[in-house]
Amino acid sequence: MKKKHIAILDFGSQYMHLNTRRIRQLGVLSKIYPTDVNAHDVKDVYGIILSGGPNSVTEQKVPYDPGIFDLDVPILGLCYGHQLMAHHYGGVVTPAHNREYGMATLLVQDKSGVFEGLNETEQVWMSHWDSVTQVPDGFHVIGTTSDCPVAAMADPVRKRYGAQFHMEVHHTTHGMKMLENFVFNICGAEKNWSMEEYLQDLTRDVRAQVNDRNVFLLVSGGVDSAVAFALLENILGKKRVYGLHIDNGFMRQNESNLVRDALAEAGFGDLHVVDASKTFLSAVSGVTDPEEKRKIVGRVFLDVQREEFAKLGLQSDGWLLGQGTIYPDTIESGGTKTADTIKTHHNRVDEILQMINAGKVVEPLAELYKDEVRTLGHNLGLPETLVNRWPFPGPGLSIRTLCSDGERFRMADENGVNTQLQQFTSVYQLNALVLPIRSVGVQGDQRSYQHPALVYGGSASWNNLGDLSIRITNSITGVNRVVHAVGGAINPSHMQVVEGYLTHDRLTVLRKADAVVDQFVRAHGLYDAIWQFPVILLPLSFGTGETIVLRPIESQEAMTVNFFPMDQQLLEELVAEIMTVPGVGAVLYDITHKPPATIEWE
Secondary structure (H helix, E strand, O other): OOOOOOEEEOOOOOOOOHHHHHHHOOOOOOOEEEEOOOOHHOOOOOEEEOOOOOOOOOOOOOOOOOHHHHHHEEEEEEEEEHHHHHHHHHOOOEEEEEEEEEEEEEEEEOOOOHOOOOOEEEEEEEEEEEEEOOOOOOEEEEOOOOOOOEEEEEOOOOOEEEEOOOOOOOOOOOHHHHHHHHHHHHHOOOOOOOHHHHHHHHHHHHHHHHHOOOEEOOOOHHHHHHHHHHHHHHHHHHHHEEEEEEEEEOOOHHHHHHHHHHHOOOOOOOOOOEEHHHHHHHHHHHHHHHHHHHHHHHHHHHOOOOOHHHHHHOOHHEEEEEEOHHHHEEEEEEEEOOOEEEOOOHHHHHHHHHHHHHOEOOOOOOOOOHHHHHHHHOOOOOOOHHOOOOOOOHHHHHEEEOOOOOOOOOOOOHHHHHHHHHHHHHOOEEEEOOOOOOOOEEEEOEEEEEEEEEEOOOOOHHHHHEEEEEEHHHHHOOOEEEEEEEOOOOOHHEEEEEEEEHHHHHHHHHHHHHHHHHHHHHHOHHHHHEOOOEEEOOOOEEOOEEEEEEEEEOOOOOOEEEEEOOOOOHHHHHHHOOOOOOOOEEEEEEEEEEOOOOOOOO
């Protein structure tokens, strides 16, 4: 007997799958459908959610069945879905005069429907290029922001609701309440989903996929792969899962030993470790492009795996490749046909995708988010030191060590942009300039590879710096990240991009700085307050040494984040320690939310 559910049409938003996550948090089944699903095939639904996405409705690139809007069920459109609903019913959608990324204040004009029980003002999360500028007949505006006059609209007669912001992300303060209003009050849904049922389905699916084969799992050292290893051994038995940890030369200080010991403590002591650091370093020698680095690292992982297969005499036809992929890895890699590729995760390179299409990869965590993975880890008996440790990317320090051939990246009208920046920062007595390097970001659900802006000199509170960061990235095209100088002498006349690749010496500098951060944060009781703390090495000098960037963040599921406002006195102490690391000449603090910046710089 089919269960009724909330249908989610996937238009490619980086947050699309969060809708599924939030609906099941409410205890209701939800299912994802492609954009071009025939309306007749959307059956047994309480209601429909139209996700956000990277496209523009005015270009009509994304196929969809207009008959969806003829279905006699409630529909909620979010971001792109909001624009699509307005466009379909005859409203007007235009490029936004002011783009919005990050937090915004919503003025609630109608406290009924999806906004029932909310405040007159609400904090919401925006990420969009286009905006609805005229609502269709039958609709009225139910919410506005300073930059978006139609931030939310409703037609309660037809039960049609649209919001330019993302209800599904953690940073929309009462987003869960809005979704709860839609799911229960408007759609009349009943609770019919639980994690226990999900795990039962997962166990059945894994056993069916693996059948009588075994699994060869690469355990990178992060939470996800460790939990996947423990979970697969629980489902299939220890004899059928071979866990291999490859030291790729990009690990943190003493990383491999920590992972091996932590798993052994929990009863999973059969992890095998191989040192392939020389192979990886040789493969990325001279490479500067971040996407190319990620793809090379992913390919070399497979090469080493094949070598280990040969050494062990394992027959490849009798084995599947296991991975600890979680959903954010998939969606950022363009894992759905409408999603933009933000960055290619090492477990989503072409060779892996070919194996997935051939049914040769098992990924037990691919539908889950980090908080759910941690819960699983606790249930499996993994130690706190492993389950609650900061996330660490599979390519490790290779993507936290930015590389350059010594040539600076220039942006159009750079002096004009610096003048614009100064107009924003002068109110805080700060100076500003565009840095001649680039980093990866996510803006309007699309990948951006743009410049960071540096603010320096003077003093400003974290609140002011956060507001400044939002204003800069919303207003200045070509800037997707803002950093604040916190250590070293920042002299623009001495600034230069230096030649630097993935070498043992540069990795040593970063490894030492990263160890200083880890030890300091633990010693001062800040570890659990910070979701993740990437430490980045830039090929950028202000006269001596290279530049370290501190990127501590707050988050729940890594799809949206705030930068972490560290106590100023503690930050000064931390920076003083980092500046003692040989090779470090300056320290910057990343004050950008996600969006518009990704957590990692590459």
